[in-house]
Amino acid sequence: MTDTASGVSTTATGPQADRISAEARRRRTFAVISHPDAGKSTLTEALVLHAKAITEAGAIHGKAGRRATVSDWMEMEKARGISITSTALQFPYRTQGGDTCIINLLDTPGHADFSEDTYRVLTAVDAAVMLIDAAKGLEPQTLKLFQVCRHRGIPIITVVNKWDRPGRHALELMDEIHDRIQLQTTPLTWPVGIAGDFKGVLDRRTGTYIRYTRTAGGATAAPEEHIDASRAHEAVGADWDNAVEESELLSADGADFDRDSFLRCTSTPVLFTSAILNFGVNQLLDVLAQLAPSPSGQLDVDGNRREATAPFSAFVFKVQAGMDSAHRDRIAYARVCSGTFERGEVLTHAATGKPFVTKYAQSVFGQQRSTLDTAWPGDVIGLANAAALRPGDTLYRDIPVQYPPIPSFSPEHFAVARGTDPGKHKQFRKGIEQLDQEGVIQVLRSDRRGEQAPVFAAVGPMQFEVASHRMAGEFNAPIALEFLPYTVARVADPADAEILQQQASVEVFTRTDGVVIAVFSTKWRLENVERELPGVRLRSLVAAAD
Numbered sequence: 001m002t003d004t005a006s007g008v009s010t011t012a013t014g015p016q017a018d019r020i021s022a023e024a025r026r027r028r029t030f031a032v033i034s035h036p037d038a039g040k041s042t043l044t045e046a047l048v049l050h051a052k053a054i055t056e057a058g059a060i061h062g063k064a065g066r067r068a069t070v071s072d073w074m075e076m077e078k079a080r081g082i083s084i085t086s087t088a089l090q091f092p093y094r095t096q097g098g099d100t101c102i103i104n105l106l107d108t109p110g111h112a113d114f115s116e117d118t119y120r121v122l123t124a125v126d127a128a129v130m131l132i133d134a135a136k137g138l139e140p141q142t143l144k145l146f147q148v149c150r151h152r153g154i155p156i157i158t159v160v161n162k163w164d165r166p167g168r169h170a171l172e173l174m175d176e177i178h179d180r181i182q183l184q185t186t187p188l189t190w191p192v193g194i195a196g197d198f199k200g201v202l203d204r205r206t207g208t209y210i211r212y213t214r215t216a217g218g219a220t221a222a223p224e225e226h227i228d229a230s231r232a233h234e235a236v237g238a239d240w241d242n243a244v245e246e247s248e249l250l251s252a253d254g255a256d257f258d259r260d261s262f263l264r265c266t267s268t269p270v271l272f273t274s275a276i277l278n279f280g281v282n283q284l285l286d287v288l289a290q291l292a293p294s295p296s297g298q299l300d301v302d303g304n305r306r307e308a309t310a311p312f313s314a315f316v317f318k319v320q321a322g323m324d325s326a327h328r329d330r331i332a333y334a335r336v337c338s339g340t341f342e343r344g345e346v347l348t349h350a351a352t353g354k355p356f357v358t359k360y361a362q363s364v365f366g367q368q369r370s371t372l373d374t375a376w377p378g379d380v381i382g383l384a385n386a387a388a389l390r391p392g393d394t395l396y397r398d399i400p401v402q403y404p405p406i407p408s409f410s411p412e413h414f415a416v417a418r419g420t421d422p423g424k425h426k427q428f429r430k431g432i433e434q435l436d437q438e439g440v441i442q443v444l445r446s447d448r449r450g451e452q453a454p455v456f457a458a459v460g461p462m463q464f465e466v467a468s469h470r471m472a473g474e475f476n477a478p479i480a481l482e483f484l485p486y487t488v489a490r491v492a493d494p495a496d497a498e499i500l501q502q503q504a505s506v507e508v509f510t511r512t513d514g515v516v517i518a519v520f521s522t523k524w525r526l527e528n529v530e531r532e533l534p535g536v537r538l539r540s541l542v543a544a545a546d
Contacts, residue, residue: 017309020340020376024295024308027378028288029104029335030157031121033149034131035139039161043131043275044089044107050221050281051103053091088333088364088380093285101289104380115144116409116439116459117318120391122148123406124317124335126378127155127292129284130268134160134167134195137176146181149265155293156268158185159284164274167195171246174255174270184267186257187250189283191272192236192243198274199236201283202243204250205257208232209240212279222278263293295378298337301402308377311398312339312347316389317406319438321474330434331364332386334395337403341375350394350402360384391439408511410541411442411457414484414519415464417471418453424477425452431475436512441467444509444517448501455509456481457489457517486519488526490538500536503529517541 034040089105106125108118122128128149132142149156160173174185189201192209200211209232211225232240250256261267269287273280297307298315306313314334321330343361348354362382363372375381383389392406419428432454436443441464442457449455458464464481472478485505492500492508494516501508505521506529518538520526530538 016340020309023376024378026100027102027104027295027376028127028292029106029125029295029378029380030127030129030288030292031106031108031118031125032129032131033108033118033122033145035133035136035141038131038133038136038139038142039275040131041107043129043159043161043273043281044087044105046275046278046281047103047105047285048089048091049278050285051091051093053089088382090363090380093289095286095289096282099289102379103285103288104378106380115141118145119148119409120317120406120439122152122154123404124315124333124380125154126295127157127288129288130156130158131161132158132173132177134162134173134272135165137168137173138180143181146183150181153265155262155265156183157284157287157292158268158270159280160270160272161275163191163195163272164198164277164279165196169194170272171249174250177268177270183265184255184261185270186255186262186267187247187270187272188257188287189271189280190243190247190250193239197239198272198277198279199239201272201280202232202240202247203283204247209235210283211235212277214277220278221281224282257291259291262291295337297377298403301404306338306401308338310338310401311396312341312345313337313394313396313401313403314341314347314381315403316383316391316393316395318391319386319389321434321438330384330386330438331362332383332389332393333364334381334383334389336375336377336379336381338377339397341372341379341381343371343373345397347395347397348400349388350396350400351390352388354388356386356388356395358383390437408439408442408541409459411459411489412487413458413461413464414444414486415456415458415481416449416453416484417456417467417479417481420478420480427475427477428471428479431471431477434475435467435470440470443512445512446507446509448507455484457511457519484519485521488520488523489541490518490520490526491541492516492518492539493537496533496536499533500529503533 032040032044087107091103092100093103094100106121108121130146170191177183177185187204189203191198192202193199200209203210207229209227211227213223215222227235257269258267262269271280271284271287273284295308297305299305314336316332316334318333319330344359347356347358349356361372362384363370364382372381394401394403432443435441444455444457456464456467468479468481497508497516500506500518505525507519509517511517
């Protein structure tokens with residue numbers, strides 16, 4: 001197939017197409033998402049351990065004698081024991097069948113205050129692993145993330161974690177998922193032993209019993225023993241009989257795995273694990289390798305699919321600075337959507353039409369980086385010193401393409417940022433610009449407040465903590481925040497800015513991208529203004545809960 005305007009083939013042919021297709025089929029690009037404290041970073045670490053990309057699992061804050069996890073590398077993450085920013089990890093995994101997959105794993109923040117970062121990551125994956133706490137079931141942030149995945153057509157693999165601790169009954173959890181989010185659960189493994197007494201799992205695909213053995217502190221891969229069904233009762237007694245009986249009930253209820261419904265996002269395969277003990281992690285890796293979809297191209301801004309074998313294109317979903325304090329550079333994370341990436345080639349930046357040279361391309365593994373020469377559809381590449389790139393940007397070669405932009409969420413918290421050291425004006429300005437470009441916070445400005453008093457706008461208050469911490473630590477420009485009494489934001493027409501500015505409990509700003517934002521003290525004040533000024537047009541931003 002050839003583009004008539006340029007005369008360039010829109011898809012590769014022959015051996016080149018075969019190579020691209022083969023490499024794409026080997027890729028599994030997915031995100032791990034959950035409510036805070038469901039064990040997401042611990043599971044990420046366990047996956048990397050079982051894939052033999054590391055030799056010993058680190059731990060989140062509070063585990064004495066253990067190093068930090070590879071995904072939580074920021075000092076603030078180590079101190080607080082929570083994920084603050086998303087992280088990319090690429091590593092090979094050799095399946096039990098002998099095939100080798102390339103895993104592109106994106107760990108995401110669980111806290112709702114950082115849901116905008118999680119949303120960006122979900123634009124760059126082909127599947128999601130949703131982690132549920134065995135004792136708590138579906139929590140508010142979990143529900144929101146399920147809804148985002150469904151809206152974007154992202155197949156979900158559900159993992160019930162912390163089965164080594166007391167929790168709810170497995171059948172009760174399956175009913176809750178089905179009733180609250182209308183997803184048919186199709187467990188691939190079933191726990192042998194109640195929550196808090198995790199002996200192993202019944203592999204519903206083979207009928208065998210997989211028995212786990214604890215290791216010291218859970219820092220190394222837990223040994224597994226596969227026991228034939230005929231000997232399982234002898235090995236574990238009544239717990240095996242109960243697991244078999246419940247598995248048969250699931251089959252009678254239509255809860256056996258169906259790949260088509262999984263890919264249509266109407267069912268979710270389920271596995272039971274204890275990430276901290278490394279129980280059930282091998283099964284999850286094999287399920288990802290066997291069942292998760294491989295890259296198949298990407299829809300552009302007009303809804304047309306750019307096939308994986310088309311000329312190179314990529315989508316920037318994240319920008320991160322401060323990864324290397326010695327160099328002060330920043331990395332743009334881009335998901336390869338089509339074609340082959342070769343380091344050093346000149347691409348086109350779709351937003352500006354300008355050339356973009358990829359001399360400093362890197363493979364990213366948490367905070368660690370190494371030179372990357374070639375990448376294929378599904379891979380995540382790190383582009384260093386990419387000052388021109390923003391989240392949502394498209395890069396391409398030969399055939400132009402523009403992927404849908406990433407919308408900004410509607411902020412609900414606002415604070416004026418002022419530098420506390422007048423001699424650090426240059427660092428202050430650079431830091432504010434950097435945080436804005438990364439999307440750590442939105443930056444609003446107005447003539448009324450002046451250039452030295454930008455307003456930070458955030459989905460959640462913890463974003464202010466991150467911004468303050470990074471301004472002081474990375475840019476040596478500490479700031480003081482003055483919180484403003486606004487809770488609602490709307491997009492306004494520039495022509496209405498003056499009349500809105502005259503209203504009580506209303507303030508008007510311009511965002512860095514030129515969008516005029518009006519903020520209101522409460523939703524009731526917004527409703528009053530809309531009644532009093534019927535000619536003024538106010539439009540909603542994207543809401544974090546959508």
